Structure formats: structure tokens, C-alpha cells
Amino acid sequence: MPELDNAAIARELEVMGDLLEIAGADRFRVLSYRKAANSIRAWPEQLSAMAEQDRLTEVPGVGKRLAASITEMLHHGTFPELEAAKAEYPAGLVELTQVAGVGPTRARQFYDKLGVDSVDALLHAIDSGELGRIGGMGEKTVASIRRGVESFLAHRGRMLLRDALPLAERLAAELLEHPAVLSATPAGSLRRMQETVGDIDIITASEDGPAVMDAVRELPAVARVLGSGETKTSVLTTSGLQVDVRVVAPEQAGAALQYFTGSKEHNIALRQIAKRAGMKVNEYGVFRVDAQGTEVERLGGTTEDEVYELLGFPQTPPPEIRHDTGEIEAALAGTLPRLVEPGDIRGDFHAHTTSTDAHSTLEENRAMAAELGYEYLVVTDHAENLRMVRGMTVPQLEEQWAEVDALNAARGELPYILKGVELNIGADGTVDYAPDVLARFDFCIASLHSGWGEDGEAVTGRLLRAMESLYVDIIGHPTGRIIGRRDPIALDMDSVLARAAETGTIMELNAYPDRLDLSDAHLRLAMQHGVRIAIGTDAHRAEHMRYMRYGVATARRGWVTPDLCLNAQPLDTVRSWLRRNSA
DNA sequence: GCCGTTTTCGGCCCGACTGTTTTCAGTCG
Structure with missing residues (x-):
């Protein structure tokens, strides 16, 4: 039996939860499968090893029943409840619920009434007009579901x-x-x-x-x-x-690594450079060639650095930026900037706690920050206006601040905690709380949490308006995209970044793996505007703080340098960069 | 299905937004 890793187990539990939801099961039962899946995905130890020691219930959200199901899955690849659920509704319906605008009720409705059991079948039902004839499916709803299908199909298989x-x-x-x-x-x-x-x-x-x-x-x-x-x-x-x-062969390892790392565009440019210099580069090495292009001599290719060196590069471009979008010229000239790297990161700028919708306490987050070697961390729970997660009221904030003060006073060698919050940018561009409350935070992130359907111009206006507030230090997940699910808002990014540069507003790089927002391309634009970047994991449990590596990777793809990255600064500099302190 | 300073039952995830519904259903976070 092939071994299931944590990601595979988590995925099966999610399928189980989705099928239960489609079948109309108790919502808390559904939730428990999702909670467990989320927890397992971020869990550092392989469950297969834990199962052998009967320690599965140590994973948060995994109780006796789930431990038994997981053990069963590890032995047989599935478990009885999952098979029963799949017998009731085809697993293809789970795929349907991945489409934005389609939840469990509509998935079941489409299946029961039209026999739709896949996204392809759904697209067919939209095109044929069948979907529009179901009760409750008006023109706008069908159009919205079609957009969801198109976004889904663009990312399928990845x-x-x-x-x-x-x-x-x-x-x-x-x-x-x-x-x-x-x-x-x-x-x-x-x-x-x-x-x-x-x-x-x-x-x-x-x-x-x-x-x-x-x-x-x-x-x-x-x-x-x-x-x-x-x-x-x-x-x-x-x-x-x-x-x-x-x-x-060992002497080909560097050339092979270079060749198979790509990108294709980068490699084409590289081969052109080699040809002009009377050389040839392929997956086996770098060669000198004669006028007819025949190999005369193998020059090297044991390491990747050697490949670039032989081709006349004083610098090896980092893999993250190999797209032939300027890195070749810069590396040849020796002017590639030093990109931010994991070792530069001194803290995380976006994390929630049990005070709102997350699963770890402030102390657990701090312990993780200490494990990651950070100097500081933040608490940025949701603000009052986001009622769906019971955002923090002022009295609750005061309680949290008292806790932060107490933790900071007795911190010893532990990381320092900054008092933050994730504000909501309202329909009119205003944010939560009165100015005197906003002034009491160390810093504020302001994010969009609604209005995804609006056009780019309107949302750009909301963001620009939000940046009028001196207390908006950071704009959170600026485009709101969720990879494979929700397209980025078509912001006028140039205007937003220009305004950010003028006001000293920092833009977030949300490191949560399905957001990565700003994206690499937008980050590069931000660098050109001289806009500073704060990487935040948006952790909803302490383990999520490990997602920083995906933030750093995306930052590197966007050519983010340490001197424009808030996380790379010592605490004093962090404070001086915050807009409220710079006036 | 999980969990426990309310500890083996009963609570846990609820309100905004959208569209089509004239009083609410479905989705989303």
C-alpha cells in the first residue's frame, strides 16, 4: 500500500467533509472534518509515523473517530464512512463546490436536476442554457457561475x-x-x-x-x-x-539542474548568448563548438554556477527570477540586487488569534515566533465591522492590549509583540473605529473583505480613500485574489502604488499559500515605485506562521530587496517606517 | 465529530452580500 502523506490525508478528509455537506449532514460534523484537515496540513510530523505510536489524537481536531478513520486510510487507502458518502453522491460533485459561486446546495441541485457531476458538465449546462431554466438561476447568477468555472478551469491540474x-x-x-x-x-x-x-x-x-x-x-x-x-x-x-x-552523471549535474530549472524563456536567451560566444549549452554541459556548430571541447557543467560563469556571467541569477524579464542583462552586468532571503526575516506582520477566528492563542503564536528565530511578532485580529468573525470591540481590544503589555513586560529573550489589527475597508473607503482608538495601536492593516463584484475603478477608489487615513499603515492582501478560486480585483495598481509611495503606506505581501497577494508581478512594480513591503502569513493557527517561506519566495520572484522589506528591519526601524510615526 | 476552569452532554458559525425571492436561499469568510 503506497504511503499517504499529510497533504493526501488532509485532502481525503476535506472530500469527506464536502460530501457530507452536499448530503446535508450536520454542519458541525462537516466542520470537524475541515478543521482536522486544516490542522493536519500544517502539522510538522508525518501522521503515518504517529499512527504507529497511537498518537494521532495529539493533532488538534483529531479525536477518537478521526484517528480510527485515518489509521484505516493509512492501511487501506480509504475508510468506510468515505466509501459510504461516495456511494450517495459522486466524488465529482466535490469538484463542483470548488467553483466560486457554487456551494453544496447548488452542486446537489445541479446533479439532481441535470445530472451535472463535473465542472465540464456544468460548463456544458451553462452553454446549452439548461442551467438558466432551473428555478432561482437568473441571468446574473449564471454569468457569475460561468466566471467561476472559467477561473477554475484555468488552474485545474495544478x-x-x-x-x-x-x-x-x-x-x-x-x-x-x-x-x-x-x-x-x-x-x-x-x-x-x-x-x-x-x-x-x-x-x-x-x-x-x-x-x-x-x-x-x-x-x-x-x-x-x-x-x-x-x-x-x-x-x-x-x-x-x-x-x-x-x-x-555527476559531472553533468549542474548543467542538468540549470536546464530543467528553466524557465524555457530564460534558457532560450542563455543559448543565444552561448552561440554568440562560440559555445553551446545543453543539459549535459557547456561546450566549445567550431564554425559548423560541432562540439570541439567540453568546458564544464558540474555545478550551476560553473555553467553561468563559463557563459560570462559574474552572477548566477536566483532560480526564482529566471523568466528572461531582465535578470539576464542584470546578471551579465553584475548588477543583480541582493534579494530578500529567509535569514533576513525578523518577524511576521499578519497573525490572528483565538480572540477572533483563529485557533491559536497569542502565547502560542509567540512561541512559534521564538521557534522561527524572530525578534518580534504582531497580533492583528479582525476589527469590529467584520461581524461574521465577531471582530474585536474596543473593550476586547483593551483586554488584548493588557495581555500584550503583560507578555512584553515579562518577555525575557522572547520576541516582542506589536499591537496591530486588521481593519475593514468599507464600501465608502472608511475603516473601523474612531481615530482616538486607531491611534492606540502600534500599527494597522486595512483590507478589503467585501465588494469582490465591483469593478476595478470603484475598488481602486476605496483603496485610495482608505490610504487617506494616517492610521492605515499597511494595505492587506491588496487584490483579494484566491488562487484557483477568485481572480484578483482589476485595480489600477499604478495609481495605488503611486499613492502608497506618496503617503508612505506599506503594501502587504500576504504569504498565505493560496493568496500570495501582492503577486510577483505587482511586487516588482512596487519595487519600481519604491514602495515598502510587509510580508504577513495571515496565520490562523501558529503553525501557519511557517508559511513565511512562501512569502519570501514570492518576494524574491518580485525582486524584493531587504532594504524595502519591513520584515528585514530591526524593531526600531520598523517603528520609524510606520506611517503614523513618520509625520 | 471534537472538546472540556460549564468536563461525557451540549455547544460549536454567524452576519453581510447578492440575486431573485415579495420574505428568503445560497455563498462567503
Whole structure:
């Protein structure tokens, strides 16, 4: 039985929750499956190991019943309740609920009335006009669902980096344990830290290729072998992702890594440079060629740095920016900026607690911040106007501030806590609380939480209006996008960033893995405007603070430098950057 | 289905927004 990793277990539990919801089960029962899935996804230890020691109930949200179901799943790939649920409604309906505008009720309605059991069938039902003939489905609703379908289809078959990266790292580590494997490195879009990836490429170096190919087929996470030859084996993992593992000779490892990291555009530009210099570069190395283009001499290719060096680069462009969008010219000129890196990060600028809709306490967040080696952290619970999560009232804030003061007073070597809040930008661009209350925070984030249907111009106006307030220090998840689910608002980003630069407003890079908002392209624009960036994980449990790595990766993709990154500053500088303190 | 300074039952996730509904259903966060 192939081994299920935490992501795969979490996914099955989510499917179970979705099917129960479609079937109209008790909503709290549905919720418990989702809570457990969320908790398992962020859990650092593999559940397969914990199950053997009968310790599954240590995971928050996992009780006796779920522990039994998970154990069953680890042994048989499924559990009886899941099979029963799938017998009632096809699992394809779960896919339907992933479409924005379609929830469990509509999924079931579409299935019962039209036999729609997939997103493709839904699109067909929209096109044929069948959907519009169901009661309650007016023109606007159908149009809204169509947009949801289009967004879904544009991202189908791709996996969030959050799910793919830990899997790839684990596979590489497992391969490295094999004596024949000298190195194993994830390449491709994953190494470039793209927000979603379609498959995983791993480059291994070995003197004994066939032994490595054997090892790949034997990996615990392999569900099916798609193909296996002398230099490449393709497998499908239990999480449904395709993995291609290539094996090359040790002296080719750098060239292969460079070649398979891409991007395609970057490599084309590189080969043009080689050709002009009388050389050739491919996945086997860098070569000198004669006038006819025939290989004369192999120059190198053992390491990636060597490949770039032979081609005349004083700097190796970091994988995250290899898109042929200026990095080649800059690296050749030796003017690539130093990009922000994980070691620069001194704190997290967006985290919730049990005071509103999150699952960890302030102290648990601080313990995680300490584990991550931070100097400071923040509390940014939801503000009053967001009633759906019972945002903080002023008396509740005062209670929280007293707690922060007490924790800070007795902190010793522990990180310092800044008093923050996540305000809501209202329909008119105003935010929560009176100015005298806003003045008492160390800083405020202001975010949009409604009005996704408005046009870009209107939302741009709301953001510009919000930036009129001296107490809006940071704009949170500016475009509101959720990858694969909700498109970014079509903001006039140039205007927003220009205004941010004028007012000294900091823009957030929300590091939650399905947001990554601002995106790489917008970040680069922000850098050109000289706008400062604050990376925040938007943690809803302490473990989510580990998502900082996806924020840093996205920052690097957006050419964010430490001197414009709030998280890279010591506490005193952080304070001086906040707008309220700079007037 | 989980959880416990209300501890083995009974609470947990509720209000804004949208569209089509003339009094509310469904989705979303």
C-alpha cells in the first residue's frame, strides 16, 4: 500500500467533509472534518509515523473517530464512512463546490436536476442554457457561475506550491538515502517557486543510473509508475501529482539542474548568448563548438554556477527570477540586487488569534515566533465591522492590549509583540473605529473583505480613500485574489502604488499559500515605485506562521530587496517606517 | 465529530452580500 502523506490525508478528509455537506449532514460534523484537515496540513510530523505510536489524537481536531478513520486510510487507502458518502453522491460533485459561486446546495441541485457531476458538465449546462431554466438561476447568477468555472478551469491540474514543495523535498531526501544517489534536487517551476506547479522534476546525480530508477519506483509515495527508462522515471504520487525523476552523471549535474530549472524563456536567451560566444549549452554541459556548430571541447557543467560563469556571467541569477524579464542583462552586468532571503526575516506582520477566528492563542503564536528565530511578532485580529468573525470591540481590544503589555513586560529573550489589527475597508473607503482608538495601536492593516463584484475603478477608489487615513499603515492582501478560486480585483495598481509611495503606506505581501497577494508581478512594480513591503502569513493557527517561506519566495520572484522589506528591519526601524510615526 | 476552569452532554458559525425571492436561499469568510 503506497504511503499517504499529510497533504493526501488532509485532502481525503476535506472530500469527506464536502460530501457530507452536499448530503446535508450536520454542519458541525462537516466542520470537524475541515478543521482536522486544516490542522493536519500544517502539522510538522508525518501522521503515518504517529499512527504507529497511537498518537494521532495529539493533532488538534483529531479525536477518537478521526484517528480510527485515518489509521484505516493509512492501511487501506480509504475508510468506510468515505466509501459510504461516495456511494450517495459522486466524488465529482466535490469538484463542483470548488467553483466560486457554487456551494453544496447548488452542486446537489445541479446533479439532481441535470445530472451535472463535473465542472465540464456544468460548463456544458451553462452553454446549452439548461442551467438558466432551473428555478432561482437568473441571468446574473449564471454569468457569475460561468466566471467561476472559467477561473477554475484555468488552474485545474495544478497544485499549490504549499502542497508540492514539502512533497518534493521529502522525495528528494528519500532518494538521497539511497547509496547510489549522490545528489537529488527539485528543479522546474518548483525550484523557481511558482505559486502553482503542474508537476515535480527532480534531478539526481549518480554513477549507477539503473539503481536510481529502481529506487524511484520503490518510493513509498508512489501510487503508479507511468513510465521508466534509463535516465527518466515518471510516477504518479498518492497526492495525484506527477513526478519526473532524471538521473545524470555527476559531472553533468549542474548543467542538468540549470536546464530543467528553466524557465524555457530564460534558457532560450542563455543559448543565444552561448552561440554568440562560440559555445553551446545543453543539459549535459557547456561546450566549445567550431564554425559548423560541432562540439570541439567540453568546458564544464558540474555545478550551476560553473555553467553561468563559463557563459560570462559574474552572477548566477536566483532560480526564482529566471523568466528572461531582465535578470539576464542584470546578471551579465553584475548588477543583480541582493534579494530578500529567509535569514533576513525578523518577524511576521499578519497573525490572528483565538480572540477572533483563529485557533491559536497569542502565547502560542509567540512561541512559534521564538521557534522561527524572530525578534518580534504582531497580533492583528479582525476589527469590529467584520461581524461574521465577531471582530474585536474596543473593550476586547483593551483586554488584548493588557495581555500584550503583560507578555512584553515579562518577555525575557522572547520576541516582542506589536499591537496591530486588521481593519475593514468599507464600501465608502472608511475603516473601523474612531481615530482616538486607531491611534492606540502600534500599527494597522486595512483590507478589503467585501465588494469582490465591483469593478476595478470603484475598488481602486476605496483603496485610495482608505490610504487617506494616517492610521492605515499597511494595505492587506491588496487584490483579494484566491488562487484557483477568485481572480484578483482589476485595480489600477499604478495609481495605488503611486499613492502608497506618496503617503508612505506599506503594501502587504500576504504569504498565505493560496493568496500570495501582492503577486510577483505587482511586487516588482512596487519595487519600481519604491514602495515598502510587509510580508504577513495571515496565520490562523501558529503553525501557519511557517508559511513565511512562501512569502519570501514570492518576494524574491518580485525582486524584493531587504532594504524595502519591513520584515528585514530591526524593531526600531520598523517603528520609524510606520506611517503614523513618520509625520 | 471534537472538546472540556460549564468536563461525557451540549455547544460549536454567524452576519453581510447578492440575486431573485415579495420574505428568503445560497455563498462567503
